[in-house]
């Protein structure tokens with residue numbers, strides 16, 4: 535990348551609070567409503583806001599006199615930041631601890647013992663490292679899938695400059711829970727999430743949102759599901775939940791909740807499906823359930839690395855044909871031992 539001096543001021547220095555900058559000679563993919571692409575485009579930036587975008591020649595002619603810096607991007611691609619819709623910031627320190635095992639072993643014997651022993655400082659450091667890797671791969675916004683010590687996560691996100699929807703790992707029953715988690719009641723789960731919402735929602739100049747979490751249906755009572763649904767409606771925020779990850783999950787739901795298919799069928803039955811639900815993975819769904827997700831406006835986060843490593847592939851093509859909003863996630867670091875959304879998926 536080459537930096538040329540401009541007629542308007544100093545050519546050196548970082549983009550400070552009073553900085554103005556032109557980036558030109560770039561392939562700009564705007565992702566705006568008209569899907570405009572500029573083969574030789576430029577942008578004029580004032581502080582942290584794009585003030586103008588267009589052909590390089592036009593931007594240079596119009597704004598060069600006002601620019602502190604003019605940077606020739608030499609045909610590199612300029613596009614909006616990626617949104618990673620399924621991340622476990624708490625798991626960044628756990629690369630390599632859960633290779634080559636099935637999901638239940640992965641959760642019960644490897645990840646939950648690790649997560650349940652995290653200190654607040656561990657969460658802060660883990661989120662910082664995760665965020666650095668996300669930024670390196672072009673991510674500027676992410677959805678946390680449910681982790682430990684949300685206040686420390688928020689502190690790290692504020693420092694990183696990212697945008698994030700943060701979620702506490704929430705479970706109130708079921709097998710495999712470490713002792714310190716097994717004592718949590720449904721009321722504890724609800725109350726702590728309300729407190730986190732009050733403390734951090736819209737923090738960091740609005741970059742941080744607090745959503746509500748259901749870690750997975752096998753560790754959630756019906757009451758937790760229903761109160762989470764109602765609370766999210768009342769607070770006008772989102773819910774992040776792992777859904778239909780493995781056939782065993784669907785079987786447990788059929789056996790214990792008396793429905794004829796899996797998690798999605800049950801969630802529809804209790805009117806949990808709504809347009810503020812981010813449904814992670816959602817691999818083991820049938821045609822009827824895809825229709826239920828579509829009608830409710832549920833969003834799906836597809837994580838190719840987890841799909842290839844442990845879960846199997848969701849029927850993404852069928853979901854897209856049903857007009858379901860499908861996005862990409864990396865999942866946590868020990869799902870693939872990396873946190874890069876870019877080269878791995880495209």
Ligand SMILES: [Zn+2]
Pocket residue numbers: 620622679776814865866
């Ligand atoms: Zn996950």
